[in-house]
Amino acid sequence: MPQNDTEQIIIGCKRGDEACFARLIEIYGNRCFGYFFRLTGNKTISEDLLSELFVKLVEKISTYRGGSLDGWVFAMASNIFHDHLRFKQRQTRLLDEHSRRLKMQPMTTEGDGPGDVDKMQAALEKLDDDVRELIMMRYYSQLSFKEISQQRHEPIGTTLSKVHRGLKMLRELME
Amino acid sequence: MNDSTKENLKELLAGFMDSDAAGRAVQDIERGDRLLRDFPAPKPSQNVIAGIKLQMAAASRRQHHATVQHRIWAAVGVAAAIVLASVASLKLPEQKSAEQTAGQYAVVIPDRVWDGSDTTSDITVLSAELDSLEKEITSTSVDETGDNSNLNVGELEMELIETGGNLWKG
Numbered sequence: 418m419p420q421n422d423t424e425q426i427i428i429g430c431k432r433g434d435e436a437c438f439a440r441l442i443e444i445y446g447n448r449c450f451g452y453f454f455r456l457t458g459n460k461t462i463s464e465d466l467l468s469e470l471f472v473k474l475v476e477k478i479s480t481y482r483g484g485s486l487d488g489w490v491f492a493m494a495s496n497i498f499h500d501h502l503r504f505k506q507r508q509t510r511l512l513d514e515h516s517r518r519l520k521m522q523p524m525t526t527e528g529d530g531p532g533d534v535d536k537m538q539a540a541l542e543k544l545d546d547d548v549r550e551l552i553m554m555r556y557y558s559q560l561s562f563k564e565i566s567q568q569r570h571e572p573i574g575t576t577l578s579k580v581h582r583g584l585k586m587l588r589e590l591m592e
Numbered sequence: 593m594n595d596s597t598k599e600n601l602k603e604l605l606a607g608f609m610d611s612d613a614a615g616r617a618v619q620d621i622e623r624g625d626r627l628l629r630d631f632p633a634p635k636p637s638q639n640v641i642a643g644i645k646l647q648m649a650a651a652s653r654r655q656h657h658a659t660v661q662h663r664i665w666a667a668v669g670v671a672a673a674i675v676l677a678s679v680a681s682l683k684l685p686e687q688k689s690a691e692q693t694a695g696q697y698a699v700v701i702p703d704r705v706w707d708g709s710d711t712t713s714d715i716t717v718l719s720a721e722l723d724s725l726e727k728e729i730t731s732t733s734v735d736e737t738g739d740n741s742n743l744n745v746g747e748l749e750m751e752l753i754e755t756g757g758n759l760w761k762g
Contacts (some may be wrong), residue, residue: 433652439645446641451633465641471644476653537631556628561599574608581605581617584624591627 423486430478442471449494452557456498456550460539470497492568493556495550540590548583555580 426444429437453463473493481489541549555565564586566576605614669750 433656435652438648438652442641442644442648446644447635450636454633460634464636467640468644468647472651475648476655477614479655491743509681535631538626552624552628556625558614562604563599573604577605577608577617580657583622584627587628588620588623591631 427481427486427523430475436535438471438475441474448557449496451489452491452494452553453498455538455541455553455557457501458542462501466494466497466501470494473497485560485564488560488564488568489557491554493562495554495568498550523553536591540587543590544583546588547581552587553578554582 425438426440430441446467450463450467453466454460457466458462470490470493474490476526477493488504541552551565551569554560555562560568562573562576562580566573569576601618602614608614633743665700
């Protein structure tokens with residue numbers, strides 16, 4: 418996206434221009450939904466997270482101080498996903514506790530049904546959580562390895578190695 | 593979806609491995625990317641997108657309202673600070689002159705009266721002070737006459753009676 422376009426969108430969003438918000442959804446809606454979906458494997462949760470992300474974007478747009486808009490949006494998306502993970506972990510603990518008390522089997526909190534889980538999703542779920550997130554971040558955010566490694570505060574060699582290993586394994590799982 | 597033209601992968605990987613290994617790694621990454629493109633994730637429904645647009649508009653209005661409110665409160669705060677500063681600057685000279693006057697009187701008034709809050713006892717103390725001062729003045733004036741300095745009270749009385757008698761005789 419040309420830098421000029423980005424600036425215009427940001428200025429418009431800061432002014433509260435609804436057309437600029439709509440443009441932001443056009444640019445990031447599908448990409449961020451794909452990112453959330455590939456990480457959660459659940460359409461409903463992904464829609465909720467997407468909605469949470471865009472509301473947060475409106476609230477935080479005044480704090481955007483230039484730089485890569487892709488990086489800024491996906492850093493926020495990553496934070497929202499991690500918040501969701503923490504919430505899910507708490508919920509799972511509570512459910513485990515509850516089921517232990519009632520001597521029941523633990524309930525699953527995710528998954529809209531078997532039809533929603535495609536071959537790719539099944540393969541992705543076999544990857545390490547961190548590697549899966551990294552591959553999805555790179556694919557959907559379109560950030561460079563350098564930008565991703567900076568965002569994750571890890572050496573670029575580590576990022577490269579994780580992505581390479583992860584994608585190789587994903588291909589093996591899909592074959 | 594990934595924009596691989598952004599960076600030269602082979603060059604980047606060559607910094608960490610030999611040229612052949614870097615070439616193979618680039619192929620692995622490109623195949624993985626192709627696989628992700630071939631199995632795209634679903635897209636959000638148009639209803640969801642429409643709902644998000646409404647939520648964004650509402651959030652924007654809330655944000656705008658909060659900003660306006662914040663600015664109003666900031667302006668009120670500044671105005672209040674200015675008013676307080678003006679009042680303080682007007683009151684300060686008055687207070688200073690009052691303090692100075694009180695200070696001047698404080699030198700004359702005895703400490704126990706100055707410190708006390710009981711008005712009746714203050715007046716009693718002041719009266720006692722005045723009486724003692726009167727006595728001192730009287731005794732001093734008697735002493736100052738010189739001629740009478742060696743006379744006792746009886747002789748003084750006799751002299752007064754004699755003076756009184758002479759006055760009436762003319």
